[in-house]
Amino acid sequence: MKIGVQLPEVERPVTWGEIRDVALTVERCGFDSIWVGDHLLYRDQAHGSRGPFEAWSTLAALAEATERVELGPLVASTSFHSPAMLAKKAATVDDISGGRLILGLGAGWNKVEYEGFGFAYDHRVDRFEEAFTVIRTLIREGHIDFTGTYYAIRDCELIPPPRHDIPLLIGSNGPRMLRIAVPHVQMWNTWHVDYGNRASGLAPLMALVDEACHETGRNPDEIERTVAAYVQLPRGTGRPSGGGDAHESDPIGVDDVADRMAELDGAGIDHVQVVLDPIDAAGVEELARALGLS
Numbered sequence: 001m002k003i004g005v006q007l008p009e010v011e012r013p014v015t016w017g018e019i020r021d022v023a024l025t026v027e028r029c030g031f032d033s034i035w036v037g038d039h040l041l042y043r044d045q046a047h048g049s050r051g052p053f054e055a056w057s058t059l060a061a062l063a064e065a066t067e068r069v070e071l072g073p074l075v076a077s078t079s080f081h082s083p084a085m086l087a088k089k090a091a092t093v094d095d096i097s098g099g100r101l102i103l104g105l106g107a108g109w110n111k112v113e114y115e116g117f118g119f120a121y122d123h124r125v126d127r128f129e130e131a132f133t134v135i136r137t138l139i140r141e142g143h144i145d146f147t148g149t150y151y152a153i154r155d156c157e158l159i160p161p162p163r164h165d166i167p168l169l170i171g172s173n174g175p176r177m178l179r180i181a182v183p184h185v186q187m188w189n190t191w192h193v194d195y196g197n198r199a200s201g202l203a204p205l206m207a208l209v210d211e212a213c214h215e216t217g218r219n220p221d222e223i224e225r226t227v228a229a230y231v232q233l234p235r236g237t238g239r240p241s242g243g244g245d246a247h248e249s250d251p252i253g254v255d256d257v258a259d260r261m262a263e264l265d266g267a268g269i270d271h272v273q274v275v276l277d278p279i280d281a282a283g284v285e286e287l288a289r290a291l292g293l294s
Contacts, residue, residue, distance in 0.1 A: 186222075
């Protein structure tokens with residue numbers, strides 16, 4: 001089982017220099033992957049207005065700064081860009097990284113940023129279905145001519161050509177989203193809140209993926225299962241979520257993290273994205289020691 005780390009988002013104000021330092025620490029400590037959230041603006045009564053750096057610019061910089069780890073958005077909203085432009089960004093970041101991108105995709109959920117940045121919030125799953133068709137076709141085949149209800153892509157080509165086997169990941173538990181995605185993706189992801197941050201809560205969600213595979217003729221064994229896991233260090237004070245809650249689920253303590261990772265492995269999870277509290281370079285080093293990586 002691979003283990004990666006999600007970089008700071010809006011837990012506290014951070015500079016690019018600190019993000020880079022945390023990422024390099026993740027790679028140096030022996031983790032497998034680095035992930036960034038794709039969000040633009042949060043606003044709630046508990047914390048006011050907050051926003052991270054733009055995800056694809058950050059991923060491009062990380063692709064140059066790192067050498068070994070896999071990189072990906074967890075997950076990229078297909079609503080924030082023209083789908084052809086999103087495919088172009090993904091192909092560019094993948095090439096900069098030397099073929100280390102995992103392209104995580106989802107329909108988005110945070111209405112504040114949709115309204116603030118002028119993106120349509122209605123019919124998000126319908127829009128995702130069209131966008132996903134464009135994105136995966138451009139990645140796999142390099143060209144598309146597409147006319148739908150929401151997007152018209154005329155004789156588009158990706159030049160330079162993309163790596164046609166960039167892994168696609170779907171970040172959703174919605175039955176319709178899964179039916180749209182599972183015939184084509186290599187990976188599935190769920191957030192720690194959705195399974196209670198415990199391996200024992202995974203079975204119903206894994207069953208949803210299996211059911212969507214059976215409905216669409218896909219072999220469930222062909223889809224890697226990935227989960228975010230919330231881990232709190234002794235100096236952690238709780239991770240403010242994008243929704244404004246004090247924390248998103250009961251965290252895994254660092255003393256238990258090795259056993260909990262083993263439980264996730266035993267439950268059939270192939271890749272874990274650790275959401276760390278606090279997420280800083282020292283915390284990454286502490287997590288690595290707890291997992292026996294350094």
